[in-house]
Amino acid sequence: MNDSQGILWEVFIQSKPGQPHKHAGSVHAHDNEMALQNARDLYCRRSEGTNLWVVPASAIVASSPEDIGSFFEPSNDKVYRHPTFYSVPEGITHM
Amino acid sequence: MNSLKLDENQLIENFEAKLAKNEMIEPKDWMPAQYRKHLIRQISQHAHSEIIGMQPEGNWITRAPSMRRKMVLLAKVQDEAGHGLYLYSAAESMGISREEMLDQLHTGAAKYSSIFNYPTLTWADMGAIGWLVDGAAIMNQVMLQRTSYGPYARAMVRICKEESFHQRQGYEIMNVLASGSAEQKEMAQDALNRWWWPSLMMFGPRDEESPNSEQAIKWKIKRETNDQLRQRFVNQTVSQVEKIGLVVPDKAIKWNEAKNGYDFGEINWDEFWTVVKGNGPCNKARIAAKIKSHEEGAWVREAANAHAEKNNKTKAA
Numbered sequence: 001m002n003d004s005q006g007i008l009w010e011v012f013i014q015s016k017p018g019q020p021h022k023h024a025g026s027v028h029a030h031d032n033e034m035a036l037q038n039a040r041d042l043y044c045r046r047s048e049g050t051n052l053w054v055v056p057a058s059a060i061v062a063s064s065p066e067d068i069g070s071f072f073e074p075s076n077d078k079v080y081r082h083p084t085f086y087s088v089p090e091g092i093t094h095m
Numbered sequence: 096m097n098s099l100k101l102d103e104n105q106l107i108e109n110f111e112a113k114l115a116k117n118e119m120i121e122p123k124d125w126m127p128a129q130y131r132k133h134l135i136r137q138i139s140q141h142a143h144s145e146i147i148g149m150q151p152e153g154n155w156i157t158r159a160p161s162m163r164r165k166m167v168l169l170a171k172v173q174d175e176a177g178h179g180l181y182l183y184s185a186a187e188s189m190g191i192s193r194e195e196m197l198d199q200l201h202t203g204a205a206k207y208s209s210i211f212n213y214p215t216l217t218w219a220d221m222g223a224i225g226w227l228v229d230g231a232a233i234m235n236q237v238m239l240q241r242t243s244y245g246p247y248a249r250a251m252v253r254i255c256k257e258e259s260f261h262q263r264q265g266y267e268i269m270n271v272l273a274s275g276s277a278e279q280k281e282m283a284q285d286a287l288n289r290w291w292w293p294s295l296m297m298f299g300p301r302d303e304e305s306p307n308s309e310q311a312i313k314w315k316i317k318r319e320t321n322d323q324l325r326q327r328f329v330n331q332t333v334s335q336v337e338k339i340g341l342v343v344p345d346k347a348i349k350w351n352e353a354k355n356g357y358d359f360g361e362i363n364w365d366e367f368w369t370v371v372k373g374n375g376p377c378n379k380a381r382i383a384a385k386i387k388s389h390e391e392g393a394w395v396r397e398a399a400n401a402h403a404e405k406n407n408k409t410k411a412a
Contacts, residue, residue, distance in 0.1 A: 003393055004400055005193045008184075025250065026184040028193060030399035031406060042177050046257070065124045 006030040007056055011039040014051035021053050029054075114315050119245035122188040130314055133307065134244050135189050136205075137316065139196045142182035143207035146200075147381050149175045151215040152224060160218060167264050168221060174261070178254050185246040201386050203373065208232075210293050212375035219272050219279075219286035225265015227287075227294040227332070233258050234328050235298070243315035266335065273339040280340070287336065288344040295359075296367045298325040304364075330356045 005028045012021035024043045029035035035054040044052070063071055079085050088095055106125045113120065120126055149172050156172065159165035183193055199205035210228055215221070236258065239251045272283035299305055299321040311317040329348075336343050347360035369375065 003194065004396060005197075006396070006399065006403075008187065025181055025246075025253075026187070027180070030396075031403040034399060034403075042180055045173070045177060062123060065121065 004030075006034070007058070009035040009039070009054040010057050010060060011043055012053040012055070013043060013049040014053075015049060017050050021051065024048075026057060027054070114243055117315070119248060120243050121245045129310075130316075131189055133311065133314070134247065134316065135186055135191050137311075138182055138186040138189070138244075138247055139191065139199065140206055140208075142179045142186060142196070143200045143205055144211065145175050145179035145182060147207045147211045147385060148228075149179075150381055150384055151211055151213070151377075152221060154215050155218060155221050158218070159221075164221075164268070167260075171225070171261055171264065174257050178257070181250040181253060182247075185244075185250045188246045189244075197389065201382065201389065203382065206371070208297060209367070209370040209375060210297050212370050212377045212381060213289070213293055214376055216289075217282050217286060219269065219282040220290070222265050222268030222272060222283065223286040223290040225261050225263075226269055226335070227265070227290050228297070229258060229261040229265060230332065231294045231297040231328050233262060234324050238318050238324065241315075241318055266339075269341070270339045273341055283339075284341050287341050291344050292362060292366075295325055295329070295362055296370075298322070298328070300364075300367070326356050329359050333357055 007028065007030075008026050009029055010026050011024045013024045014021045024039075027035060027038040027042055029038045032054070036052060039052050039054050040049075043049070107127060110120070110124075110126060110130075113124075120130075152168060152172050152175070156165060156168050159168050183196060186196060187193060196205065200207070215224070233255065236251050236255050240248055240255060242248045242251065269283050269287070272279040274280075299308075302308060302320045302322045305321055308317065308320055312320065333343055333348060345360045347358060349358045350356075351358045370378070373379075
């Protein structure tokens with residue numbers, strides 16, 4: 001058998017309850033359970049987390065940086081989505 | 096999605112513009128083949144250094160002088176393993192596999208930091224390594240937190256945070272020995288004598304002898320040169336040596352007001368190149384131990400693989 005290190009998993013850590021999960025790095029593992037345990041051992045040696053996600057790296061679909069212009073462009077011309085587009089009378093606060 | 100096919104010159108221009116703005120290069124960004132090659136070599140060798148670096152310290156775990164020291168040393172060696180794994184992951188994001196990197200280490204195609212080819216003869220060496228070797232590594236790694244490749248920079252931030260206890264525990268060991276009995280103080284001085292020069296060698300050849308440096312600076316992989324980092328290390332370390340009553344093993348050490356730093360003696364570059372080329376005191380033993388542990392662990396990987404396959408079949412059925 002070929003000497004395999006297992007597949008690559010991307011690791012996301014939630015640092016506190018309520019916080020979003022943030023990408024920390026990756027680990028190699030052969031199955032779900034081992035991926036979680038390896039991620040804990042590697043990225044949480046100093047109580048960095050309250051929750052962990054591990055995702056097979058091959059399952060992540062990413063946009064490509066070359067398309068940054070055309071892909072995100074549709075939001076550029078909709079300035080009316082930002083509050084600063086609207087003027088309010090002088091002296092109005094908390095709005 | 097219509098992705099424009101840009102020509103090579105345009106791609107290089109975009110890449111350099113990004114560097115000029117101090118933006119990070121991410122795995123899916125276009126990058127020159129030489130940039131990729133340079134970083135794969137640097138990151139994988141950095142990873143190998145962390146992994147091989149477990150051996151000289153691992154040598155003393157069973158003989159640590161107290162339970163406290165044993166726990167600390169275990170935690171430190173475990174950190175080194177973790178640092179190696181962060182770095183392998185960062186290198187993998189550039190398209191090289193873990194298996195390939197391990198193979199390069201085992202066959203000698205890839206190098207690792209020469210400092211780990213020196214033996215750890217006494218307990219004081221655990222002090223000298225944490226203080227000087229980790230100290231020199233931190234100097235380099237603090238700079239690399241701002242390296243231009245995103246995954247490498249982020250691994251460095253994590254590593255630097257974790258390193259902070261490594262250097263202090265080493266200095267503490269040295270301080271305790273240096274303020275102990277005459278024999279203990281002598282042991283501390285002996286360790287300092289043996290580790291001082293190899294620590295200065297960790298920064299690599301002098302700038303004018305370092306062919307990769309100029310390109311690395313241009314690509315913002317490195318932000319400072321070997322000699323700049325080495326000088327800063329000497330400047331910071333001399334007073335730490337004096338503070339605990341030890342002596343820097345270099346007669347040429349002298350404060351130089353004009354450059355606001357210490358002058359120091361010439362490194363033995365013949366020794367440096369001898370160790371780099373594989374003929375240091377422990378090169379062969381380190382690689383042999385690494386290969387042995389890899390081979391002895393093969394059954395674990397095979398079993399894990401078989402277990403995963405069996406589970407997948409059960410689920411599919």
